[in-house]
Amino acid sequence: MIRKVRNHLNPEEGLVFEISSPGKKAYQLPDLDVPAVDPAQALGPANVRREIEHFPEISEVETIRHFTRLSAQNYAIDFGCYPLGSCTMKYNPRVNELVARTEGLAWAHPYQPEALAQGCLEVIDVLERYLCEVTGMDAVSLQPAAGAHGEWTGIMLVRALHESRGNPRKKILVPDSAHGTNPATAAMCGYDVESIKSNDRGLIDLEAVARAANEDVAAMMITNPNTLGIFEENIDKAAAILHEKGAMVYMDGANMNALVGISRPGDFGVDVMHLNLHKTFSTPHGGGGPGAGPVAVRSHLEPFLPIPRVKRNGAALAFDYDRPQSIGKVRAFYGNFGVLVRALAYTLAHGGPGLRNATMDAILNANYVRTRLQDYYDMPYDSPSMHECVFSDDRQSAKGVKTGDIAKRLIDYGFHPYTVSFPLIVHGALMIEPTETEPKQELDLLADALIDIAREIDDDPNLVKTAPHGTRVSRVDEVTAARKPILRWRP
């Protein structure tokens, strides 16, 4: 029985171009206090455009209604549990949004003199130190804009280190359970990718690592806990094998929220890693970004970090560009500073003990959901779960219902689906990450929904295969979208 949601009127809304009419406006500019300039004269007639064809023309009230009506067509953490595995959809504290808008921080220009930007430099300095403590690493660069950008930066550091030793090496080892960004990153950094098969417990196979490790290997990219939500208990041994051959260990920190305060990558052999501040440190996902992907390194990789670094210059903080071994700039300025402010606010609000509690609650919630569901869904790897658990649709697909169908039916129950069909090593995966911020009532509703769906599959599989039924938009035709792409509105 669907208990979390009921139907609700939801207005139709056209595209902004369709509701436009000439002459409407939603802006007011102040009176110009200097003489007006004739654009054709100032810029040359050929450089001036006639008009922006078909650009919006709507009023202020139409603007707020348009975007509010669109917003009503979204699901969000603010509505309820968003159990996307690997994505860490935890509550986004609103105080973080407020402090990121502090005038002195939000309106600071990246080129204003350092003496006039000490507040910003302090945010960077303090957050770097906290992230070093959390990861057990020696230095952090906050510049990468997202997780994949952090990966790219991290592997570029590895490359720079090997180059400084005379040989950039040829390949990166990636477990078959890895996120798609890992092999894509390795390729972007000019490396070949060698996939390493997981063992029958879903873990790194030490023998396979030993076979693959040689002087051609630049690094191995390891996610820990891995994408099955399982702690790689032999990670330090794998690291030793790789280090023996001069290869580095890169840790994809997408799942660091399962380790904060409990275990530190710097203590189990990791040389370089990234963090996703929009996962572990609660900055909002915003429908796909912005995030931040700081990269943390042990001291042997520190000289290669992107410029600039923040350093203390007497009582003041300053930027240091004089770093001859640096890989250079990975993006303009100093990273997604506004996201860093939010992550620092989160860290301060929790403090050391609170961060550890968050980790423990995340593990508790995932194990609770696992316990509630394990009689109804198959679990191909039954090693202990950390912050997420992965089931397969084996039992359900025997009745013709796939993980993607179960996900769509979960929408009818008022939840965003879990992560579908990932990791790839689980056939028909259901990857569930509740996060620490879900109350037990919400977890029970989620578990009850998935149990009900399992029963529906026994009684009426077609109900599930044609879901969702309760949404304003039914199942979307992605095939036509890809065959005949319409990527913009035209009159």
Place this chain on the structure above:
Amino acid sequence: MLDAIGVPNIESLFEHLPERVLLGRPLDIPPGKSEYDIVDYFRALGEKNATWPSFLGAGVYRHYRPVMCDVVVSRGEFLTSYTPYQAEMSQGTLTAIFEFQTMICQLTGMDVANASMYDGSTAVPEAALMAMRVTQRDSILISRAVHPEYREVLATSARSRDMKTGEFGYGTESGVSDLEDLASKISDQTAAVIIQTPNFFGCVENVKAAAEIAHRHGALLVVVFAEAVSLGLLEPPRDADIVCGELQSFAISPSFGGPFAGVLAAKEKYLRQMPGRLVGETKDSRGNRAFCLTLSTREQHIRREKATSNICTNQALIALMATVFMTVYGKEGLRELAGQNLAKAHYLGAALPRRFSSPYFNEVVVRNTDPAAANRALAGRKIIGGLELGRFYPELSDCLLLCATEMSKKADIDQVVEVLR
């Protein structure tokens, strides 16, 4: 919950972790603070920064943010949702991105635009790589009048790949790209020619002429923009093959350099080689119009090591903010806004010794015998002056790059003129 799981306490849930990997002590981070403490802490940090009138531009611009922009992006439905992979419960985000893609096309004169890149600087190597895929060539020529930090990011990208980058100069009098220098350096191995307009000096480039040179050699022309407001008035770079740039000017506060939003747009025929997410229009099973992410096979989660880019998380919320900004200003407003910028900058530029002769939008390079001293003098009047260009261009160490926007008050401009003249 512990009873249901069948364990005595939470610690037993990670008992299976080997002792040797456990931290075994509390994190050395002070205990949690209250909401008030946190607000107060950041207020104090903010006060350590100057919030004076500023004439800095150079890729980051101070434009007024209409209230509506913040109102919309603060809605939890947008703020706290994920990438819209589940189309049936993400139509709000998907529709807004579709509108964003459309507006970027309208603004730039391109056929297709993606759902955003990290920022303007990282969009440049993405455009370069795209041009390399299209042309199957490996050399990139970039103008020295492109933002120096964008060029540095391109150089970092080139380190690990078979990408050769070269630069061509700018006219020492004109302040725009030296197309003769370009013509002498371009070859049949050139995948892309990259220029920026308005360029780093605020000057408007001749896109058509650059395109002719590039196309004559079978290379693509990539046009970069850093000041999006200029597109309210300037003829869009229709002769480009790829347009990429920075949308910070559209309601995004300077925020010490980020988060901003980059964008990449192109001619239709290059669609399959574009990086990043795309939203497309389709129908649902009942025949209603619907939107979904599409052409995903270009992306990392499917094509893995053969993907067009590794980008995953992008800048969706910032792109939404820019969409609201473009909607609020609209067809007339963006033009009027650009006109005000032009007027303010020209009021400033007309009163000072300009270094370059080419038409400029809202930034101007002025001569000054001691730019550092001039900035100090302005700081004495609680004004943040311009960028000392010697930092990036040793040959321009006697120059300041100044920016004026609709937020620059005449009284402050007059003070700048008084100090610099």
Place this chain on the structure above:
Amino acid sequence: MYPDNYRYTKDHEWVTVEGDTATAGITHHAQEQLGDIVFVDLPKVGDSCTQGKTMGSVESVKAVSDIYSPVSGEVIAVNDSLSSSPEVLNADPHGTGWLVKIRVSNAVELDGLMTAAAYQEYLGGSH
């Protein structure tokens, strides 16, 4: 289902030869595994191809599959209709959904490919 006069590869391509011209495509089994095909990336006329090496790819909404050339030679024609109607590949993979025509440079290569019966047996074993 699988024409007797075609030869088949383990990567699920088919090929049939008339004179020195081979016509090649992907098998019914391959299109079925991929599901709704949305895009086909083919080599250009004049490109040379090598048996067992990638010559293009087919895409469904959520998967990409490389196409391996079943024989070596020079591409002399490609099925342009697939760019506007990739669904033909699902409807008629062994006929109007052909991909390329190749001027065969080494006819002996065909001997290493499977017959229809052998291919069906292979399918039975692998799936």
